[in-house]
Amino acid sequence: MYSDPTSVTHITIIGAGPIGAGWAAHFLARGYDVNAYIHDPKERESFDAILDTAWISLTALGLAKGATLDRLSVTSDLSFAIQDTGFIQESAPERIELKQALYKELGEIVPKDVVIASSTSGLTMSDIQQNCATPERCVIGHPFNPPYLLPLVEIVGGKKTSPDVVAWAGQFYKAAGKSPLIMKKEIPGFVATRLQEALWREALHMVANGEATPADIDNALMNGPAPRMAVQGQCMAFHVACGEGGMATNLDQFGPALKLPWTRLIAPDLTKELRDRMVDGCNAIAGTETFENMAAKRDAQIVAVLRAIRDTN
Amino acid sequence: MYSDPTSVTHITIIGAGPIGAGWAAHFLARGYDVNAYIHDPKERESFDAILDTAWISLTALGLAKGATLDRLSVTSDLSFAIQDTGFIQESAPERIELKQALYKELGEIVPKDVVIASSTSGLTMSDIQQNCATPERCVIGHPFNPPYLLPLVEIVGGKKTSPDVVAWAGQFYKAAGKSPLIMKKEIPGFVATRLQEALWREALHMVANGEATPADIDNALMNGPAPRMAVQGQCMAFHVACGEGGMATNLDQFGPALKLPWTRLIAPDLTKELRDRMVDGCNAIAGTETFENMAAKRDAQIVAVLRAIRDTN
Numbered sequence: 363m364y365s366d367p368t369s370v371t372h373i374t375i376i377g378a379g380p381i382g383a384g385w386a387a388h389f390l391a392r393g394y395d396v397n398a399y400i401h402d403p404k405e406r407e408s409f410d411a412i413l414d415t416a417w418i419s420l421t422a423l424g425l426a427k428g429a430t431l432d433r434l435s436v437t438s439d440l441s442f443a444i445q446d447t448g449f450i451q452e453s454a455p456e457r458i459e460l461k462q463a464l465y466k467e468l469g470e471i472v473p474k475d476v477v478i479a480s481s482t483s484g485l486t487m488s489d490i491q492q493n494c495a496t497p498e499r500c501v502i503g504h505p506f507n508p509p510y511l512l513p514l515v516e517i518v519g520g521k522k523t524s525p526d527v528v529a530w531a532g533q534f535y536k537a538a539g540k541s542p543l544i545m546k547k548e549i550p551g552f553v554a555t556r557l558q559e560a561l562w563r564e565a566l567h568m569v570a571n572g573e574a575t576p577a578d579i580d581n582a583l584m585n586g587p588a589p590r591m592a593v594q595g596q597c598m599a600f601h602v603a604c605g606e607g608g609m610a611t612n613l614d615q616f617g618p619a620l621k622l623p624w625t626r627l628i629a630p631d632l633t634k635e636l637r638d639r640m641v642d643g644c645n646a647i648a649g650t651e652t653f654e655n656m657a658a659k660r661d662a663q664i665v666a667v668l669r670a671i672r673d674t675n
Numbered sequence: 676m677y678s679d680p681t682s683v684t685h686i687t688i689i690g691a692g693p694i695g696a697g698w699a700a701h702f703l704a705r706g707y708d709v710n711a712y713i714h715d716p717k718e719r720e721s722f723d724a725i726l727d728t729a730w731i732s733l734t735a736l737g738l739a740k741g742a743t744l745d746r747l748s749v750t751s752d753l754s755f756a757i758q759d760t761g762f763i764q765e766s767a768p769e770r771i772e773l774k775q776a777l778y779k780e781l782g783e784i785v786p787k788d789v790v791i792a793s794s795t796s797g798l799t800m801s802d803i804q805q806n807c808a809t810p811e812r813c814v815i816g817h818p819f820n821p822p823y824l825l826p827l828v829e830i831v832g833g834k835k836t837s838p839d840v841v842a843w844a845g846q847f848y849k850a851a852g853k854s855p856l857i858m859k860k861e862i863p864g865f866v867a868t869r870l871q872e873a874l875w876r877e878a879l880h881m882v883a884n885g886e887a888t889p890a891d892i893d894n895a896l897m898n899g900p901a902p903r904m905a906v907q908g909q910c911m912a913f914h915v916a917c918g919e920g921g922m923a924t925n926l927d928q929f930g931p932a933l934k935l936p937w938t939r940l941i942a943p944d945l946t947k948e949l950r951d952r953m954v955d956g957c958n959a960i961a962g963t964e965t966f967e968n969m970a971a972k973r974d975a976q977i978v979a980v981l982r983a984i985r986d987t988n
Binding site: 415418419422423484506507508511512513514516541543545546547549550551552553554555556557558559560561562563564565566567568569570571572573574575576577578579580581582583584585586587588589590591592593594595596597598600603609619620622623624625626627628629630631632633635636639640643644646647657658659661662663664665666667668669670671673674675 | 728729731732735736797819820821824825826827829854856858859860862863864865866867868869870871872873874875876877878879880881882883884885886887888889890891892893894895896897898899900901902903904905906907908909910911913916922932933935936937938939940941942943944945946948949952953956957959960970971972974975976977978979980981982983984986987988
């Protein structure tokens, strides 16, 4: 029923803010035809400015064959914006009444084999799709700011979303040059924002208590965990840092440290089940790669990242 | 009383584990003479292996003039290891009785104008220095793993540490090519580890609840916030993402979102005082730089980081 995710050539963008414009830039850079719906023609100027800014970076990263800004058309006529579309990325304002009304309309005018994805960061698809006559093809595809640069797209359906559409979205975003993360459950903040938000709240506590300044927080992140986290997530960072013993050593040896007051966030109980999920998960990521190779690759990539930052300073 | 921090030429390393060996590699790469104290000669093999591994990355980052592994001497005689030393970096095992006994001995045999810094991540200097006859020159200098690559060193004194020594350590580490962070208070986990730990505990909660797998966590970090966080800390990331309005817009507009269940960590009350500290702190970092320039620099650096990672994959 749904088309081959790799056969999509026409994209519709709804919303002219930084997220909508960022998406438009990304899809244009990947060689798609893009129809952008702008609610108020006055937004055109800032939309174009974001596009021009994004294009500098996207060009530096490498454009797809045939990619050009000339393949963009902008309109304030929604029915025109959806013509011939193969996929809709909606980034309208974050107001539930507005989104519900929009999905009601889209549900009627967009062919029902076209997937509609929302960039929402604060709403759930179960709520958004409530008044939509074709809710099964509506899904969340949540980017990370700036959306034209960071590869992550978190994908999750609402109660009425078809599992086929969730899978389709994963394949589509991957074909479109993104790094999809298909979520297991509809949870507030998705995965990446929850992690960032925990860190952010701890930072606010420290500033509130006079333990650190904003400059300290940023210094700590940029010169501490971040360059490593860019090349190795926190799970694999601990896995590889513990040598041959990996995550099992980390949890069995340092598990008691989870009870220490090293943050205001109380850790979960380190049950056998949680331990095994962490260990098995890291072993699955590592595959047959040796500890030595993983550590060497980590170092080579951190060196490359540090040099890249230094050379652009 | 203490020497000029930039005049130090001889370093003593105590401890042959990954942290001690990592420090030895770093100081050698910066052109210092290094005396390494290894408690058990059997540790020599793994010490050398870490040094060799680290040297590959340090060479790629650029060695200081005259830097060579030949300027290392290794001994299991503590009194020999401290001869002619200008600075001691202690990375002994994390057991309080062991550290207290070590600092008692060092307090007696090391000239009292030599600063002694501990790499401890889990103990406080107030506890470590308890039996030391010269506690005023003892301070924590906590690196981030791997210590030969990541620039951060968190510096904090104990109750009996002289403020002059804390300041001296900041100047010394900077001269030695590190990025010092002088802490305002002695708090468990310092700054960077607290931030990382908050993130880590949220990750464990998600895995425990079946909301994400370790692969999801790492995917979310590496393709989401981390490449940006490596070039812009979380405070400035929000400041710049909000455009001209900066952190004030972020807190005034999205402050209520701190009450949302976007992580298990309860946020502090967003008092006027906290708001102003955040806003003033970000404005101080930004200085006279325009929003456009900061956003453009962020993008250029993220592009460079993404290309660096891609090219080393």
